[in-house]
Amino acid sequence: MAEYLSIDIGGTYIKYALIDDRKQLYGHHKVETKGNIDDAILKQVETIIAGVMEHTVISGIGISTAGIVDREKGEIIYAGPTIKNYIGTQFKSYLSRKFGLPVHVENDVNAALIGEVWQGAAKDEDQVFCITLGTGIGGAYYHQQIIDGYYHQAHSVGYLLYDPETKTNYEMRASTSALNQRIHQELGAEVSTADVFDRAKQGDDTCLSLIEAWSQEVAKGLAQIILLIDPKCILIGGGISRQGSYLLDHIQKQLPAFLPDHFLKTNIKIAELYNDAALFGAVYPFFKEEKSSC
Structure with a gap:
């Protein structure tokens, strides 16, 4: 059974949960978002992933985040004042190398909309x-x-x-x-x-x-x-x-x-879907890939 880790990064909290191949979210947690000095948020996400992987085998990581995202590069290309020093944060390249897993990164509102189209009101x-x-x-x-x-x-x-x-x-x-x-x-x-x-x-x-x-x-x-x-x-x-x-x-x-x-x-x-919308949307690409490969 494939399981994926979904992470939603906001200016106040980082929320995360696991999703299984039946599209069920479980194991919700949240931590306060640190002030983003010296890539503090990237390091927080790294710590979350490492902690989850101690007890769960995951097949991929989906990240929803504030800021404008270059989806192909998995990188923050613009960010307002909510999260400082965020432009240039390279989630995909760093985390995929670190953990040897596929990583998808999406803007949080885009992810929320994808989640609602996939599993919610739309x-x-x-x-x-x-x-x-x-x-x-x-x-x-x-x-x-x-x-x-x-x-x-x-x-x-x-x-x-x-x-x-x-x-x-x-x-x-x-x-x-x-x-x-x-x-x-x-x-x-x-x-x-x-x-x-x-x-x-x-x-x-x-x-x-x-x-x-x-x-x-x-x-x-x-x-x-x-x-x-x-x-x-x-x-x-x-x-x-x-x-x-x-x-x-x-x-x-x-x-x-x-x-x-x-x-x-x-x-x-x-x-x-409220707070779960972006968590669903962040991992949707993995399910889309599974569907297209069938």
């Missing part, structure tokens, strides 16, 4: 856009395959809608970090996003107003995606997607205001 769908709302905002588009753009920089939607007056872009206004900032300014640092959603559902006008104002910002960016790409489906991912239909209703209510009349045809859906 199973067997095509022309699907995924937007993840988290510390920042990421985007990915699947049309028979992931569409990267010529320089691998397509769908960097967090940088949309820059406002020179406020010096803010889309992710500065519509990420969950932006929502948290609004909450802390109005209600205090001890109030969480989950608290605000709970209170809004119970009729709290202040909390409802906060969610509506933030949902409007989210909807502005979704409208740009629809106008430019016309996807069949947009998936909304990230931790806040656990708010499910309540979140979706607020965003859908705001969206028509930013589109021409009768223009909205795209199906807006909540992602299903």
